[in-house]
Every structure is written in structure tokens, then in C-alpha cells.
Amino acid sequence: MTRIVILLVALALGSISQTNAQSKYEQGMKKALELWGAQKPFESSNMFERITEVESEEWLPHYYIAMINALYSFGVTDKEKLTLQLERAKKHIEEAELISPNNPEILIIKATINTAWIAYDGATYGMTLSMKNAELYKKAFELAPENPRVVLSKAEWDMGSAKYFGQSTEPYCKDVERSLELFATFKAESTMHPSWGKDRAEEVLKSCK
Template sequence: MKKLFLFIGILMSLNVAAQSKYQKGMQKAFTLWGEGKNTEASQLFERISKAEPQNWLPPFYAAQIEILGAFGVKEEATLTAKLNKAKEFLNNAKSNSENNPEIMITEALLNTAYIAFDGQKYGMTLSGKNAQLYAKALAIAPKNPRVILGNAEWNMGAARFFGKSTKPYCDEIKRAIKLGKEEKIEEEFYPKFQVKRAEEVLKQCQG
């Protein structure tokens, strides 16, 4: 019996050590990202994903860094390389978390990066996919503030493109902000709602 308790104790201590290493790695990656060291942050998230092959969060954040870095890119080869890499990360995340609305809206953001680069080339094929992704994410998580905001932003962009008013989406942004402030996240490192950024989007909407 003593040996059994000893074995259980060793397993628990190993688990705590692994957890601590994971936590430290994630915290460091977020710090690097916050300091604008995007390449280092992405590489660290990638290394963590290999050490934690069943965890969707590290590849998810690696994908986000690549996608956000694709906006404003001037060379199509650079854009494609970044977004292909992001797609690999998202596929990895998806394999560990199916029907995840956070991954769906990040896929939509990836498509948006292509459309922002060349609307004529990518708009026709990817706009419909984005509409489907947001609809599916909203069906799964109708009160998720990130999903609501992402959908509203997408619709605002489409409205601007066609010369229409963005005001119809203001209430959705306000609802996202309200839900974001009330949201209680229990899972460590789970995506958080960025209230300040949402408030900036709301200003653009009312403008």
C-alpha cells in the first residue's frame, strides 16, 4: 500500500512540474508577444504545442500571431507563407478541439487577411466561407462576445465595401462589450475579450 501511495505521489509531482513548465512557457510567450517580439512568441507557442500535443491553445495563439502579422503585408508570397503557416497551426488546434467557435472566428480572420490583401482576387470565394464560419460559431456560442464582435466587424467591413451604413451593427458591438465585461473565464489562457479594442470598433461604427 505504501508503494502505491508513493507511486501516486510521484505521478502527481510529475504532473505539477509539467503543468508549471507549461504555465511558465505560455506566460513567457504572451510576454514576448506583448513586447512586439512576434517571431519569438510564435516560435515559443509552436514549441509548447509540440510538448503539449493535445492542447489546442498553443497552436491557436501561434496562428493568431501569423494572421495578425499578415495584415499590411505588401508581397503576396510573404502573405501566403504566413497564412499557410497559420492554417497549419489552426488545423493542429482544430484536431484537439472540434467545433470550437474561437478557432472558427480565427479561421474567418485568416480569410479576411487574404481579402484585405486583394479583395478582387479573394473576396468572391472567401466572403461566403466567412459568412458560414460566423453563422456556425454564433449557432454554437450565441453569447460569446468575441464571436459577436467578430461577426459585427465582418459585416461592417462588407457594409463599407458596398457603401452602406455600419450603424445597424452598433447594437451588436454594444452587446459584445456588455457580455465581455460580464464574462467569467475559468480555463487558463483561454482567449479573453479585449474591451478597449471593442470600444474603438464601436467608435468607428457610430462614425
């Protein structure tokens, strides 16, 4: 999971504009992502939180707070710590959704939070949250079938479900290939919007072969 996080951070950092005419918001976002890239994820998360206090109409800082807290919850065995992180992630992704409803990027993070709970205790959370994730990925795909992160994330979820039930993952490997085709032409809405996923898709495709 750490390797995935590093890949995501590198991609996020690469998406920030390097121009001299950055706004204070852009400068703050860039600094927060640099902290994450320097392996200081929770300092980064705290800085994103300070940005949200000033930029109340921006969904991206909430998105990144949720993303950091969700990703760094995988492998946490202390339930109190896990609960604090995932509740923080949930709070901020809900704030992001209020600002930007029906946003497929946000739906992916909501599903990631659920997956972290399932990874912690599948017996307790698996059935109910798996159903919710299926709905989230279905909605995200309906909203943005050409978004490579949506296609990749849904494919990975479907592959995990197939493995759990002893079914073939081959159909979903084709979806991963499709996501790579989409990454080749995808243009983010701005330099600060999510653009991660290509390296992860390549890694997953290797496991298919």
C-alpha cells in the first residue's frame, strides 16, 4: 500500500503548476503536496485543513485530506487510531461532496474509505460496505465512463470481488487496459485536479499477465 501512496503523491506533485503567478491558494496547495511528497502526510493533511478554513468553496483540499487519511489507514491495527483517521476522512469527503456533488473523483475516495474498513475487519464490515462500494463505483462510472481513475478503481474493486468468490479476473484486466488508453488522452480540469493513476494501472496490468 505504501508503494501505491508514493506513486499517487508523485503524480499529484507533478500536476501542480510551476508558474510564478500562483495564487495564495495554489501556493498553499503546492506546499501541502510537497509535505506529502516529503513523507509528512499528516503535516500535509493539517495544512490542507488550514486551507479549507480560508477557501470554503474549494473541494480539492477536503479531497486530499480524505485521501491521505484513507490511504494511510491501510495496515493500521489500532482501532482507535483507525477510527480517528477514517472519521476525519469521512468528514472531509462529505464536505467536498457538499461543494461538488456528483463528482466521480469524490466517489472514489468514499469507496476507498469503505475499503479501509473492510481491510481492517472484513467479517464485520465486508457485507454492508461491499454493497455500498458497488453502488459508489456504479454511480461514478455512470457519471464519468471516460475517467481513467473511475475505470481503474472500479476494475480493481471488481477484481478483488472476483478473487474473493473464486472467479476469473480476466474481464477486469481488460478494463485496466482500457483505463490506460484513457490515461493517454485524459486532461485534468486544472493543474490541481486529480491526475493520478497511470502508474498504478500499469502495475495492476502486470499482475494480470
